[in-house]
Amino acid sequence: MIYVTVGTMFLDFPRLIRKMDEIAAATDEKVIMQKGMGSETPTHCEWFDFRPYDEVVDLQREARVVVCHAGIGCVCDALRAKRPLIVVPRQKRFNEHTNDHQLELARAVQERDWGRMILDINDLEGACRNPPPAYENYSPARSPLVADLRQAVQFVAELKGRRC
């Protein structure tokens, strides 16, 4: 199964949705798509707008390949699911996002070998057929950030204690 997700962005992402629809029409493999707020709807995929978070996580775990836009939520979830990842950044010149920051994250994904970045949408079919290997040892440096934030919050709690 190929899981495609375009996030919660209010702009449409027809480039990816149309291409993925073509790929779905040509293959026997099941394609499930989260299509978000856009008006473009695929015809050859099973699709939905939004689903609860835990259902989405399950879908990613079951997928053979995850194809997503380069949004932080999607990439984070896909990496934690440890499935082969293909990122298609939304680009400003196609009016898919308000700026080009998704290119940055997509490049970072490629540089760190987390997955593959697709800039030319015609490369997507090949990438789905021969996906990059899943990045098995993914462990983000979350705990020091949470520890630091907790300490800062604790500090404010302390200040409140002083004033009361």
Add this chain to the structure above:
Amino acid sequence: MIPWGAVQSPVYSNERCNAWSIDWNTMRESTGIECRPLTICLACSHGGHLTEMLQLLDAIEGHTCFYFCYDASTTRSLSDAYLVPNMARNPVEFVRNLGRLYTVFRLRKPDLVISTGAEIALPVLVIAMIFGAPMFYVECGAQVVSPSFTGRIMYWMANRFYVQWPELAKRYGPRAFYAGSLIDETMPETAPQQIQEHLLR
């Protein structure tokens, strides 16, 4: 910047960021002051910013928190949330958000604001300054090498400014620091305790 509202406290000098250098563990032992549970306002937009916020919730365990978010299917399931329409780039909406936030802040009196972005942090910043609540900002993990618009403002205004990529900390300057990340695997160079001194520079 010194936490707003803490400036008058005799313990802290007026030097910028100096409040953070105080070892509050030692302070608690010597003064017997206890931490009070806080009311925390969590401001973020729906989507990835919300995903990040949910991953940071461990840091505020034991405190009361409420959300200030855009209205979307992902945010409607949050338990204690104030939702506003997503018309971020509309200046009229910005002013209306100021009004809504004023009401929310008067009602809930948050002691602290934490935001993971995006531009919803800006009206919250204005109201937080009026109410004297300190603000922490965690730059979105999607900004890898270039600062975001909100980030550029929050870099100067937030009491604590985190970035999630080591490359980006260098781009911003000394007030931004990398203490770990929800996405990148690079471990921070300094332990949490040392980061407080980090801010003094």
